[in-house]
Amino acid sequence: MGLFDFFKKDKESKEQQQALDEGLQKTKTNFFDQLSKAVVGKNTVDEAVLDDLETLLVHADVGIDTTVKVIDRIEKRVARDKYVSTSELDRILREEIVELLDRNSAATGSRAILDRPDNTGSPFVIMVVGVNGVGKTTTIGKLAHRFHSAGKKVVLGAADTFRAAAVDQLIIWGQRVGVPVISHGMNTDPAAVAFDAVQKAVDMQADVVIIDTAGRLHNKVNLMNELSKIKRVMQKVIPDAPHEVLLVLDGSTGQNAFLQAKEFTKATEVSALAITKLDGTAKGGVVIGISDQLQVPVRYIGVGEKMTDLQLFDRTTFVNSLFKK
Numbered sequence: 001m002g003l004f005d006f007f008k009k010d011k012e013s014k015e016q017q018q019a020l021d022e023g024l025q026k027t028k029t030n031f032f033d034q035l036s037k038a039v040v041g042k043n044t045v046d047e048a049v050l051d052d053l054e055t056l057l058v059h060a061d062v063g064i065d066t067t068v069k070v071i072d073r074i075e076k077r078v079a080r081d082k083y084v085s086t087s088e089l090d091r092i093l094r095e096e097i098v099e100l101l102d103r104n105s106a107a108t109g110s111r112a113i114l115d116r117p118d119n120t121g122s123p124f125v126i127m128v129v130g131v132n133g134v135g136k137t138t139t140i141g142k143l144a145h146r147f148h149s150a151g152k153k154v155v156l157g158a159a160d161t162f163r164a165a166a167v168d169q170l171i172i173w174g175q176r177v178g179v180p181v182i183s184h185g186m187n188t189d190p191a192a193v194a195f196d197a198v199q200k201a202v203d204m205q206a207d208v209v210i211i212d213t214a215g216r217l218h219n220k221v222n223l224m225n226e227l228s229k230i231k232r233v234m235q236k237v238i239p240d241a242p243h244e245v246l247l248v249l250d251g252s253t254g255q256n257a258f259l260q261a262k263e264f265t266k267a268t269e270v271s272a273l274a275i276t277k278l279d280g281t282a283k284g285g286v287v288i289g290i291s292d293q294l295q296v297p298v299r300y301i302g303v304g305e306k307m308t309d310l311q312l313f314d315r316t317t318f319v320n321s322l323f324k325k
Helices: 003-023 025-039 047-059 064-081 086-100 109-115 136-149 164-177 190-203 220-235 255-267 286-294 315-322
Strands: 124-129 154-159 208-213 244-250 272-276 298-302 310-312
Touching: 003 025, 003 310, 003 315, 025 047, 025 086, 025 315, 047 064, 047 086, 064 086, 064 286, 086 286, 086 315, 109 124, 109 136, 109 244, 109 298, 124 136, 124 190, 124 220, 136 154, 136 164, 136 208, 136 272, 136 298, 136 310, 154 164, 154 190, 190 208, 190 220, 208 220, 220 255, 244 255, 255 286, 272 286, 286 298
Parallel strands: 124 208, 124 244, 154 208, 244 272, 272 298
Antiparallel strands: 298 310
């Protein structure tokens, strides 16, 4: 790495950190203002403090089950250490949350594309799922930008053919990023689009192909059948496709995002999560709860409108930013 590349990477890293800090500001302000009130005038972490902390975590949309788990772990530390001051609570809470998110630390799946050699002979296939309105197509565009900026060859497949807006939006993203989009238009067979997109990716020796899909969760049987068909036709080109099923969730909906996640994991084998719109909500704790309860790794988080604001999720960086005052 040359000196210019080093400074460029350092600048990008600082910009991403700033975007993350700003994106989580509403969650931080809401949570820590309340936490400060809960411990004011108290020196030790007692039962009353833990009760208040439990309420705060639930209100931050960490989720009841995960909150109970966090509180239980802190109670055990308090019992073991005999004396835990309220000034230590931030650090202990941070450590316990990082530990819960341990599953997400490995750079596997689509994250590993950035480290993969180019033209390996078989494109990495990502099938993106999620209900309408969560930012699914925008997330695909931002993912394409991330891979394309890293020098990877990318192909997009507009297989959400039930909404003209989704097809048109993906085409616009393809033009913005500078990558090909395979589209048959609206009301066409989604599986045929996916097949052609994967075939195109093979023909041009692409590194990654990203397939958009419809998000009609209200009829789970039809959704399951449709996604299964898309998988089968892609496997005619690449037998082990898709390599990742990425579920996009709107973080601003809090526990509703968790309910959507549970329904989608019933409809298809979700292997990774992208949680969007964290900059517009005080419910950033939902990232912790969803990851813990589903045991599915969070790959990406969205913290702003810019193309660079879809960030790789790193448990330690996320929690440190969340606790930064």
